[in-house]
Amino acid sequence: IPVDPFDLVIFGGTGDLAQRKIVPALFRRYCAGQWPNATRIIGAARAGLTTDAFRDMVSDSLRKHAPKRSKDPEAVKGFLQRVEYVALDALSEDGWAQLAKTLRTERVRAFYFSVGPRLFGPLAERIRAHDLANAQTRIVVEKPFGHDLESARALNATLAAHFDEGQIYRIDHYLGKETVQNLMAVRFGNMLFEPLWNSQYVDHIQITVAETVGIDGREEYYERAGAMRDMMQNHLMQLLCLIAMEPPAKFDPDAVRDEKLKVIRALDPVEPHHIVRGQFAGGANGRGYREVAGNPRSTTESYVALRAHVSNWRWAGTPFYLRTGKELVARSSVINVMFKDAPHSIFGEEAGRHANALSIRLQPNEGITLTVTIKEPGQGGMRLVDVPLDMSFAEALGPESQDPPDAYERLVMDVIRGNQTLFMRGDEVEAAWAWTDPIIAGWQARGDVPKPYENGSTGPGDAELLMKRDHRRWQGIN
Ligand code: NAD
Numbered sequence: 001i002p003v004d005p006f007d008l009v010i011f012g013g014t015g016d017l018a019q020r021k022i023v024p025a026l027f028r029r030y031c032a033g034q035w036p037n038a039t040r041i042i043g044a045a046r047a048g049l050t051t052d053a054f055r056d057m058v059s060d061s062l063r064k065h066a067p068k069r070s071k072d073p074e075a076v077k078g079f080l081q082r083v084e085y086v087a088l089d090a091l092s093e094d095g096w097a098q099l100a101k102t103l104r105t106e107r108v109r110a111f112y113f114s115v116g117p118r119l120f121g122p123l124a125e126r127i128r129a130h131d132l133a134n135a136q137t138r139i140v141v142e143k144p145f146g147h148d149l150e151s152a153r154a155l156n157a158t159l160a161a162h163f164d165e166g167q168i169y170r171i172d173h174y175l176g177k178e179t180v181q182n183l184m185a186v187r188f189g190n191m192l193f194e195p196l197w198n199s200q201y202v203d204h205i206q207i208t209v210a211e212t213v214g215i216d217g218r219e220e221y222y223e224r225a226g227a228m229r230d231m232m233q234n235h236l237m238q239l240l241c242l243i244a245m246e247p248p249a250k251f252d253p254d255a256v257r258d259e260k261l262k263v264i265r266a267l268d269p270v271e272p273h274h275i276v277r278g279q280f281a282g283g284a285n286g287r288g289y290r291e292v293a294g295n296p297r298s299t300t301e302s303y304v305a306l307r308a309h310v311s312n313w314r315w316a317g318t319p320f321y322l323r324t325g326k327e328l329v330a331r332s333s334v335i336n337v338m339f340k341d342a343p344h345s346i347f348g349e350e351a352g353r354h355a356n357a358l359s360i361r362l363q364p365n366e367g368i369t370l371t372v373t374i375k376e377p378g379q380g381g382m383r384l385v386d387v388p389l390d391m392s393f394a395e396a397l398g399p400e401s402q403d404p405p406d407a408y409e410r411l412v413m414d415v416i417r418g419n420q421t422l423f424m425r426g427d428e429v430e431a432a433w434a435w436t437d438p439i440i441a442g443w444q445a446r447g448d449v450p451k452p453y454e455n456g457s458t459g460p461g462d463a464e465l466l467m468k469r470d471h472r473r474w475q476g477i478n
Pocket of ligand 1: 047089
């Protein structure tokens, strides 16, 4: 469905995020015919570029990051005609009068803050001072949304001084993934799952976000952040919320976010012996963290695994195991809902114990798989085997379902439409920090040193023990 015409200003338009993610996403939506003609994208950054030079930069980025569609010269030309550039400094008056002239009135005006958080305040102030906001103004901000509870509160207060909460879109791109939205459709659109979605039937839940990349190019930021702040506090926490939340009365922004907030607030503090921190140590597959970070004594974790508890009626007694790390054996983001064993096996001991699992895979190969137990074909006797009950979306929905829109495509268009459902509200972010802060403070107080793990492995051995102690094991990373 085409959206209303809009002006989208990308502050930091020459930066990595803008060129790698935002602009290619906008281009793909343009190719999909989702834009009205009167729309414009305005790159705004410090570099003294002309609009033509900026268009050249965009054109290069499209070739790299939207290779398929950028082969159509007409599409690229049409898109570039709608791209402009204003050189501007967030910290001075330079360029702002020009930006004011470039904006048209009476349409959606979105301002994407694709810059570091220290510029959020100055940008918000100048947007107001130059009267650039209109009735349909939206502000888009990216992680890191604060470094701890105090800084997150300060950032929220800075934005709140200039904009209403209803105008602020805090992006967590995990929420833009097709499968994450599908998770809500599966949970709340079917009768089948929700009656089983509780501690009576679910043994435990695993959320894994494994990365093969390291910290190259982000050393300075990462040294101060670590896996807990960089991934756990936001992406994994958001996934946990969607798995654990109660059904909202409606699929509307505040109904959904109210339920997510309740989950975060129901989280118990994590016991120190329920957390494993790790740091990649090098090996045959690359350099160790400390060498890359240039800090031989760094105690920043590049891996964290923990056991969390959502203390409410639905989930009491069902552990949530969360883990994320860098330089691991494979890139894989997956949620596994592990159901309990059948209470009694009528097939005897040799048939083994079997349990159902629902796997929600975010990357690679987004999709949902339900594992069920069936008879092993052809064998004498009754041997059981676990197989995926194949829900082939491709067959049912056609090939388009195999090429879902990138998370940023969905999210940027939601900004334009004014739909905040898939964006984090300020109180959610603060509640997540309130849960995270004591964990980090505990490490600091104890002088905790992360456990080394080999690059290209599945993480530190202690993470396996975390599961073993509970007579469970991690599903494979692949
Ligand atoms: P970057 O360093 O590549 O780009 C920064 C941009 O900000 C540049 O366009 C620069 O010109 C502009 N800028 C800096 N100071 C300015 C000023 N005073 N006035 C106007 N413009 C100014 O950074 P990035 O990687 O694109 O990241 C931007 C933000 O998004 C950061 O906060 C980052 O943490 C966050 N983020 C980035 C990614 C990513 O994949 N790159 C992912 C998630 C979040």
